[in-house]
Amino acid sequence: MKSFFSFFLSLVSLIGYSEKEYAYSISNIPAELMVDANTVVRSETVNISIKEIDEMEYSFHRAVSVLNARGLASLDLSWRYEPEEKIKKLSVKIYDASGNFVRKLSENEFQDRNAASGSTFHTDSRVIIARVRQNTYPFTVVISYNFETPNTAFIPYFMPVHSYNQSLETSNYTITWPESINGKSAEFNLEKASKQEIGNSVIYSLDNFASLNHERQCPLYTTQFPHARWALEDFNLEGQTVKAKTWDDLGKWMYSSLLKEGLELPDSTTSHIRSLVENMPDKRDRAKTVYEYMQNNTRYISIQLGIGGWKPMPAKEVNTLGYGDCKALVNYTQALLTAADVPSQYVVVYAGSEKQDLLESVPSIQGNHVILRIPDEEKPIWLECTSQTMPFGHLGTFTDDRLVLVIDENGGELLKTPASSEKENRKILKADYTLDEMGNLSLKGSIEAKGTYYQEYQRVERYSNREKRKFYESQFEVTLLELELKNNSYEAIDNLNCYKHSFELTSKNYAKAVGAKESLFIANPILDPVDLPENDHVRENDIYVQRSSSSLTEVTFTFSDGQSLGHIPESKTIDSEFGTYKLEVYTKDEKTLMLKRSLSIFNGTYSKTKYNAYRQFFKDIAEADGSKILLNQ
């Protein structure tokens, strides 16, 4: 009897063991979740408990199977915290492909360090970083920790799927907040998720989410993935109690608590600014003068201190130091503008080349950058204050076309930054090609870049000679032999709205002898070739073109004595919903051929069923661009 009993016991423990330990076996993942996946979230449980306005705790548990090296590269193993916050019981465990426990990361495999890195010069935030060193796939990483914070301004999102090529088996997210405070949410793409509301508590679950495959020009992450964000109407931010039912409330609080007192300037600076703008009746001129003064007298350093990195350094300090982070420089510019009698507004934004709006339905501390706005009935002026070289009134791809919070003494409101049109995002390339009897090329050209092209072309000035040569070569369809670059110069023109390159280059054997040795063969001298979209045999995502743009290329082609035109490219026009293309070719005189090419690309989201047509549009352009000239000699 005893032996039977012990057998029974061991059977139970065996079952218990196998359930527990082998839950992470890769073979348990449903086949449909493996398609295109680099990682599979096996389970995620997040429990958020907000006990008081200044007391939040949450527990976090997430098991992720990593299927390949890309999956490992996408794994985020860093945890940021502020000095007054605590991360407890942080544990990272590894399981092998069959679900066997391999090991737990030991204490010395976590690095607890200051969070300053790359773009941030100094901060008092800390970050814990771990690294999983594993070369065989697949395996599973199980992460768990508890977090305690007095800050209730930032509540972790419900966002169990973090990226493209990630599948999910099961997830639960629970949030509970005090009865005395109102909670509010912004929810996106939750069709496949379930939601339960019980009093001051909400539970989301999402199960069996098959990965979305990443392709070029995918729609933005936020439009595709299930996620929800919660905020409280009353919250605590590093000891400050904030009541923000509306964006206007939040703006009022930010103005009075964070901004107002820092706007004072020393009298000497105020009078200096006044003298600079003395004879300028136009507000715009005064603003431009102030902006350029600021650019010439400060530099950007990211120093994230003061109420969670939200309170700007006072203008007085920036004035003496000559540097500051984005908040400090915006605040300083505001102070200078006030001295020049130009009212302005402090603007909070999510910056990045991917457009991201502030979430309208959850008035709360959002965004990661600030800019400046000068209100105007006709045309408000928007200013980026962290660049010494940005033209006045220009925002660039970092902050364009998105919902932002605009703050002044009257409160706050959500407004949209201007979108750039195809006419604004424009480049104009002009070149005179001259060919000698040997087929060698000498070229004199210029590029003018505006709008979103501005910064990309401005960067070239700082390139090394080798990088410059590479850059100009990329502007041609063909490889240039023995390319020599001479007399290149760079300047901002047109009231600093346009960046201009002027350059001369020579290349050997540009035209190649072919056929009966009596003809020379030349690739179509079109600058600015298009990139062919990839061949996605079956396109899975819609096509997202973030910004419109246009370009104009004008080429004059002069050949030498003894050469005459054989074949010239045909003129061509392509009209499509994605853009337009026009190539005009004509002979000016016996020795001169002219080519004029204009291209416009329209922004928008296009159905994935149109991918072949989209690709064909670029193929047709490439074909027209690539047609050749034949010279007889």
Add this chain to the structure above:
Amino acid sequence: MNRPKYLILFLIGLLQFSILAQEIEFGIVSEEELEEEEHPVYSDADAAVLYKAQNISYGYDEPGGFYKEVSTYIRVKIYSSEGFHFGNDIIGLHDSKGFHDELINLEGVTHNLYGAEITSTKLELDNQFLENLNKQYKLQKLSFPEVREGSIIEYRFTKRTNNTGYIPRIDLQESIPVNKSVFVIAAPAQMAFSVHMTGLIPMQPSFTQYEVSSSTFARGSYSIRMRFADLNGNIRFNLMEITLDSLPAFVQESFVDHAENYRSSVLLELTYFKGNAKQSSSLSWADISEYFYDHPQFGERMRAPLYFRKYARQATKSDVADLDKVKRIYNLVKDRMEWNGIISCYSNSLTKAYDNKTGTSGDINLILCEMLKAVDIEAYPVILSTRNNGVILSPNIIGMNYVIVVAKVNGKNVLLDATYKEGKMDMLPERALNYRGRLVGEEGITEPIDLMPKRVSYEVKNAEITIDSLGMVSAKCNLQSTRYIEARKKQMISFLGATEYSKHLASQFGSDVNWYTNSSQNPKANAFKEEFELTLTNAYDQIGDNYYIDLMLLFGHKEIHFQENERKCPIDFTYPKTENTSLTFTIPEGFEIMQPPESMNYKLPQGEGGYSFDVVHIGDKITIKSSLSYKNSYYEPVAFPYFKEMYQTVLKAESQQLVLKKKNNP
């Protein structure tokens, strides 16, 4: 292989109390300096170091004991707003159990010219941030006030440390031009250093000796005075000084093994300090070998052969040939052990690592060495410096950061590294291909081990190209690669995945990849085989009755290497390579060749390889064969013009057109 002597070695004894040659006085700048709008020599520089002085000295203090001081003085001129970031600097401070760096006498100032008036603004506490980076390091961050175009900033500080043994690399050259750079080290004659110098600019150290009263040096310590002073109570000091003028900005070239090998810097290693057991005045390779052999985490780890004996003997029969034994043991360790990515030449426990099936490079390769010895193979660890760690030419302990194994079989060296899954016997990972390593044997036995690959890595590409009746050009491609090219491809495929990899191929040819297969499932294959079919977009132009076909499209677009007019650093290809391409083109019916491309070739001198491009025309097929090869992994800068010309020939040949014309109907 001749590696030029960019690093030289000599020995000096030295110590403390040099006085910086203060030709430039801190805090005093001239109006001319401030007015200067661009650098007189390098006019496009955004900023330049006008003066940089670094001074190392030693002292003795009760009760702290010996200390080292590194004093730095830098004066920087800002020419443009792009140079504003030179107004920030970070000073790293070691702060852990045992070692402690203290920052003393930090001062800084920004000078500006406002009108005719020089304004000097001090670096205040507000401009300094002390940050606890982690358990070992603190960072003192400085951001200078009032940095404008034209500003001059200058600062000086001293780092005092009880870590007297280790001296960090001293850089004399910067990423911006340096007008004058001075380095001085002074130490008591009882200390000896080995000095290594890197860079392309010759350095002429000067040496002097002087005496200092022992009470000045040791501040009252009798025992120290007894140890260092002569009968008159004086301590003799040696001083070394290096001065470089007008240094250009340090710029990285392509095909360089490790850029820092070519920056003008000084590396010092303390090799002898009176009072230590070792009485030799310099370190020899035998000393280094002995050091590692006796090291508790190196040689000591290797004296427990019993543990591995049974595993090793299970894996190999005693009657097989030695080379076969080596192969079996190597494959056993390579397959069993998972490298955790940590580069090290040490091991905490070989047995624990073996049981856990994972470990550092030190764990894995020392296990391999032990197991080889257990089956009576003559095997030794070989210590080396990885490519990222810089080349080492003279006896050096701290520079050694990696270990591999050499097995001596039938009088031949077989190099092994079991951390490298793509590797083979005699094929080390690229990180280990760094000139020479050093064998570590008993009682100081050592010998240099040439690490550079001798065997050629091949890439063979065959393509059959056809034009169908609709004018579509397609190419059936068959690629074979070996050794390092094979390894690189496999790594890329495993990282990108098959779909992304075939898109990558497509982008190389400006075409669509219709299908793709490879032989990665077959580890026994001699070469890595890939097959795929391309449909080429815009592959030809039809002008009148002629078809013009761009060969460049078929060969794949090439980056043009070596376009520069001069070369300063040696050319490092990592491994010898041969690339053979054969394109067979079927001429469509009704067409004939109007003009075949021209054959051409270029030979590198001394039979080092070259490039050939040949065209063969038989019946309705035309075959274009090209071959590019170089036999060594490493060339002196004098070889640059030859390589430049070789790559020009490649371009000339492969940018030709193949012209077809319609046959006239008879």
